Amino acid sequence: MKKFAVFGNPIVQSLSPTIHQMFAEQCNEVISYEKILAPEDGFVAAAAEFLAQADVVGCNVTMPFKLDAYNMAKVDDQAAKDAKAVNTLMNHPCGEVMGFNTDGVGLVNDLLNNNTELADKRILLIGAGGAARGVISPLLGAGVQSLTLANRTLARAEQVAAEAGQGKIDVVELTNAAAVKPHIIINSTAASLNNTLPLELSSNLVEECELVYDMVYKKQPTLFMQEAEALGVAKTLDGLGMLVEQAAAAFSIWTGKRPETKKVIVKLREIIAKQ
Template sequence: MTDSLINNNSMKKFAVFGNPIVQSLSPTIHQMFAKQCGEQISYEKILAPEDGFTPAANTFLSQPGAVGCNVTMPFKQDAFALASVDDQAALDAKAVNTLMKRSDGTIAGFNTDGVGLVNDLLNHGVQLQGKRVLLIGAGGAARGVIAPLIASGIASLHLTNRTKAKAETVASETGGGKVKVVGIEDCDKVAPHIIINSTAASLSETLPFDMNATLFKECETAYDMVYRAEPTYFMQQALSLGALQVLDGLGMLVEQAAASFTIWTGYKPKTSAVIDVLRSQLKAK
């Protein structure tokens, strides 16, 4: 009995906040990381009321043993407001997906989505250095990946969105003047090597816009941030239009979690086995 009490006292506590939250894979992912790294953790899903994230997060983080938490929809902007933020990706996105309690009691905020995307691309052998990238969509998902993409050494980053004005706002607020906006109708002129879909269009079996083979003429990799058990609609279409390789966002999910885990514990967990487990769970459903 005493042993378990000692273990509980030394256990690091984590959580993920969202609404809804039942679907979150974060506890599974982080428990696998902890096992790899010999860390004892508890990791729970917390359903916060839509207008009650801040008190819920403060209550969790004020517990003894609480180290940090992940934040998913719709609370990433609330987490940004709650935290002290130096992380460029989080400043660009005006959204935070990782909170950590500092020793002085203040709360630091990070956005690890873009690092997750870049690491997943690199894991798949995608060459980023000197490449032309087209990023589709101008929501929070796009904002969060801009700084890490630029830092990876790409040649150019073009942003396109159905509402061009929204893309122009994002370009003016992120990337230090390095993000160029291109109209939907002119995307093929970019001749992108890498095309990243940050919209959720695939979830409704649609495309972010009407794509053609010219757009994919030089496309080495087409990446969809959403994931399914089978290739997404965007991936299927990109492949048929000439993309050499297509990837979904499951690896990004695991890699952004790994970046959070590193922030909290200092350990860099291996991700490939975790991705394999999740992929097989998805297919078994």
């Protein structure tokens, strides 16, 4: 039996075991997948202990340990290098622990699954934390016309753009975001978890906007999504599809098999609605 886990703090809320068990059933894999609460200063030791066990293939890593995972792994994955964050660890046959970041691939695949064209589009990415850094490389790789970071602290956005943007990212203050005239607005901050807005939406900001995407997911559309709809944005999406797609990319890294995600997303919606 192939063994997996997800590390985080907190971790009780994680849907990863449910997702990966559904993937395993699809792909005729027999797995175990557990949730592990690691101490905030003890992730590396806990992960190393888990990965040293017989039959362990790899693990997922969520907040606040993605930087720790990056530092403990051998990283060849460009998205992980750009983000300086790893959400997927794998025991490589060579004996090394390899690190990957599948968040950005998850976002791009979810957008494409929802018939969103990325080529030649102007993207406004709100936030400059780890979630933003993890999606920069895949978005650029999808052929967007421009990618602009908007953040409460401009210096932080400039730092991320310099480190992860390959010279291809613009930076703007939140108050000047309307000047971007974005086709797609992506919120990478946790504002929606607190039922607040990452920035004030306006008719001027969304004048040419085709999609507002919130990486947060809830039972109901987030406040950010609701505000966008009220201003006439044609399409809004939350981050549940991204969660499933990043998990599918990790599962493929581990097993070489690519699971279908559509039915998994539908099932998770049902589970979340009952919580």
